[in-house]
Amino acid sequence: MAIEVVTGNHAAGYALSVAAEANRVGRGAACGIYPITPQTEIVEFVARFPFTKGRVIAVESEHSAMGVSIGAAMAGARAFTASSSNGLAYMTENIMVAGYYRLPIVLAAVNRTLGPPWNIWADQGDTLYLRDFPVIQLYCETNQEVLDSTLLAFRLAEDPRILLPVMVIMDAFILSHTQMETDLPEQDLVDRFLPPLELPHQLNFERPTTVGGLTWPRETLSQRLEIDEAMERVGAVYEEHRAAFEKIFGRDPGGAISAFETEDAEAVLIASGTIASTAREVVRTRRARGEKIGMVKMKMFRPLPVDALLDAMPRATKIGVLDRDYAAGVGGVWWHDLRAAMQGRRDDVMVQDYLTGVCGGDVTPAMLDEVIDDLLGRRSAGKPVWKGIDR
């Protein structure tokens, strides 16, 4: 155990590297890397890491970075990569392939506003836009959570019941470039948590297949169904590995959701990423004044843990969703997804959308106070409410 003061990028780079190194007794580790602000330090970290049995290939684009990682994973290695914003958009075709090939690749993603215009600040639109792909998405609140989630991501991705890529996600600059005390576990602990990878469908000469060749609609459909079944299992499998993580590392890496003061809450804020920290503090302050409000941090976006969410807020009648993203013509993605998932299950609950910190604007306690005031004063939900705009 070594507590150090490091950035979120450092935490992610460290976790990716030691997780990959843990496969040195297996077929090794390999990945493609390509820099983009604010993710650059992650790939710089892994490029410097002295792998015993690993190769880091600095390629010419994000598309190829994921391509290399796919090839490495298909050859049986532990593979990962990292990106952000337009880089993710450029990588998208191969992220899709990694998912449909059921490859346990871990992708560290730093949330940054998609351009144009050129904007390097935090916005979740770049990862939420991958919502329809077979990729598990985990949003982090602290640098420790980035590190822990990355290690957990490999175990979850490589579980034979899952075999899907996992994205570990953090806000640009607010985490990526901000230093916090973080426990960086020693290699031997990581080795205990991450056994050598045995990918069941790696390329081999004994059973030569054409991976990704033509299939008919029925076969493709059955593959999609298998992905759906794997997604169904993610919640329970995550909990198993979360418990194993706590045993080995001595701390809880966090659940798919984390509820705060929600048991008797009538109004609940739903937040993700670093906005959760601000929201928790605002809720704490107003609770002290006797207001029956609570807050849920959503770590997992795919698959969407709706059951856990509903169980956590049995008395809620008003939900305010904090979206640091904007889907054109829709509003917030979290809101859109949550509202759809809750339909028919809690029709008595009003779900209102607040676009907060979109394109990297600050989300202040004062802004969230306004959000809560608006939510409490509402009798019905309306259009998404934009916050932080001067007009």
Next chain:
Amino acid sequence: MNVTLETQDPITCCDECLVRPGNTNCGGCGMSVGLVMLDRALKSAGQRCQLVIPACCGIVTAGGYPTTGYSVPVLASTFAASPAFASGVAAVRDLNDEPHQVICWAGDGGTYDIGMAALSAAAERNENIIYICYDNEIYGNTGGQRSSATPPGARTTTTPVGKLERKKDIMAIMAAHRIPYAATLSIAHPEDFARKLDTALHLEGFRFLLIHSPCPTGWKSEPAESVELVRLAVGSGLFPVYEVFDGWRYRITIKPNGADPMEYYRRQNRFPAAAMDADAVRAEVAGATARLARLAEVFAAG
């Protein structure tokens, strides 16, 4: 009743063939011949391979899952990224000290066009892979559209009056990366073809092979004439057959025999006569042939 089907010997599939009988390639396809030649070269070198194939006729060759037209592991890559996928596969092969070759098998679309950035980058990194482009000078798999490998004058579905631009000189581009080995191969010259594959199989680093690959479907030519056509291309100097070591040492391995390039054009229905200027074609070919001969003379490969 189909007498032929009833009486003929059943096609037996030999597990050892790289490309198995029963694949869906068109008759007269140069790619099929290329795969058979690759199979022979691997066998005589005592090697085996894993293939990485982007979108192209070569991946259709595999047929429908769960069967496969290939007897070796194949990874289908995205159109633009076969050299990147192969780099990952090859890296893990090397980490585990395995002897097999990792070979990209791609058409001209995935090579000259959409895959150019990944190809150039893998060559620049001198990845330990063999990249083979079967150049049929057209997007064959999508029904015959122009590529930057399509020769001038050729009519395709997207160049209805004949292509106006020249063909991209991919060999010059690849040689400029100073890779250990780059060579052009013609199925009309099987011994030269086999020797170059053997050379590639015994070198390390990035090796680039370009096969002139007749495509009767796109070339509007007779399947039975495929080999004769590419022989004419070599003989006339339209498709120079040579090799380049380390990007600068040249060797012409089959010299043009003085055949008239116009004969090559006349025997395919993709070249509308109105789009062809015989004098210009002859001058262009003569210039390119002389330039290459001079390179091979001044920078001779021993």
